Amino acid sequence: MSLDFKQILAKAEEYKSDMTKFLRDMIAIPSESCQEKEVVLRIKEEMEKVGFDKVEIDPMGNILGYIGNGSRLIAMDAHIDTVGIGDISLWEVDPYKGKEEGDVIYGRGGSDQEGGMASMVYAGKIIKDLGLLDDYTLVVVGSVQEEDCDGLCWQYIINEDKLKPEFVVSTEPTSCRIYRGHRGRMEIKVTVKGVSCHGSAPERGDNAIFKMAPILMELRALHENLKDDPFLGKGSLTVSEIFFTSPSRCAVADSCTISIDRRLTAGEDDKLAIQQIKNLPSVKAANAEVTMYTYERPSYTGLVYPTECYFPTWTIPEDHPACQTLVDVYKGLFDEEPVVDKWTFSTNGVSIMGRYGIPVVGFGPGHEKEAHAPNEKQFKSHLVKAAAMYAAIPLMYVKKYAK
CATH class of the missing domain: 3.30.70.360 (Alpha-Beta Plaits)
Structure with a gap:
């Protein structure tokens, strides 16, 4: 199967309204850390609706949706918990209504980080629609408790679920740029x-x-x-x-x-x-x-998985196959050179790459500056770009870089 970038972009554009509705539904469900159960169930409903091959919720409460059954395991991650709304007087819109205004969708979690989940789920549908399958299995992860303790969810996923992908795409907001690391914290x-x-x-x-x-x-x-x-x-x-x-x-x-x-x-x-x-x-x-x-705070399922509050620094080289896969897909879809940079804030990469050495590369809809801010925004055009990227990444990697 070859990649038809125009066809992928057209499909992503076709699903813009579906992604918008799905994101607005997630925004409307308060889902602060350790209170994510209802939004996880909403994500499960959407994954099943669009045709994921398997959907599981692990004992910690993370949701994992699978596409394909090939030998190469590739993961994409969005944390689906949010911070609180802070001082409500600073909001000009209802933080839980998902108000639409042109290209903008307002609401808590829109950029940080449920927009990434909306695009990932519909990337799965695009892969199925266009038959973009090969010798790979894609697992789309909606992870919990990241705002409370970044990377804890992936400590559990790697150690207890025994999920060890070849690389992970983090869908944290990057302004549709490609990010390859960030500082650690403690x-x-x-x-x-x-x-x-x-x-x-x-x-x-x-x-x-x-x-x-x-x-x-x-x-x-x-x-x-x-x-x-x-x-x-x-x-x-x-x-x-x-x-x-x-x-x-x-x-x-x-x-x-x-x-x-x-x-x-x-x-x-x-x-x-x-x-x-x-x-x-x-x-x-x-x-x-x-x-x-x-x-040591319990997840919404009641599971306690203690850890030290140490979140290691990580980077991957710009010429790493995972990073170059995203660069190639970006150029194919948008006919321009991507910006390759880094996050200012911390992500689940602190565990995935920082603790376990599994390469992480970032591409996400929305802007980092929207995270934790009043009147948080996401952009429909970003959801489309991200969905197209996520749909094309696995096949590009398997065809060009997987050894």
Whole structure:
């Protein structure tokens, strides 16, 4: 079977209204992390309607739809959980209505990341319609809990479902560009202890909040001096939360804890990042405890799959067969050179490639800047482009690059 790019694009355009309706249906179902059951059932309904060969929901609650039965396993992934809506007064539209306005579809999850799911499902239909099958099996994954703990779902899929594809296409928003990596991240906790006493005589105690103050200043200086990388950019660090314990507002605080969001560039890992903080003079002087957060929140099925909050940096080379497959398909469909770049934020690639070395390449509808923002937008034209890409990728890979 050969690829007729014009025919694929025409089919994708034909299904624009179906993809729009499906996306609006998903937007209308609130699906924050660990509450994805109803949107997963809606996705299952659509996969079965368009003719997927097999649809399964695993014990964690991820949905996996299969097309074909060949020997080469290729996966595409969209996390189908969303963040909350935040301050509703910042929204000019109902976040759960999926309002249409020309090319735009508004609503929470439109770009991050249910638009990718809409395009993947209809790519499956295009593959079936046009007979774009070969010696491959395509598995379309709707993954859960990514917003809470990126990559946890794929730790489960790889370790427990035993699904190990040759490569994975991440459908996180890329503005219809091709992305081949991003910085990693980790969530760090620093705690200092003090001694409480009455606030009228603070000299009798040891104020943990004051002990944290020089640590904060040295962390800000550490951020300025973190490693840079020509492709991924600079490592970064910010203090995102602060907590304390105290007997009352009329007492000296006896503990103080901060949370640190640490972004890791090339050559940085969890051990390095922890040690950099432990080496700070103020941390040593305060005898502060520096640890990594862990995640143990149950999925909507009740399953608990604990992990450390470490999400490794990853990239694949631009000349990698997975990346070149997407470049070839893009040029064939759109008769222009694609932009090959990286994400600023983190994706499930932290597990797929970062932990397990399974190549990931990104192409998604929507813009990264729409993620977590009020009045989040998706674009019908992007859904069409993405569906055409996803339909052509497996056959291009098998014909040209699979050994």
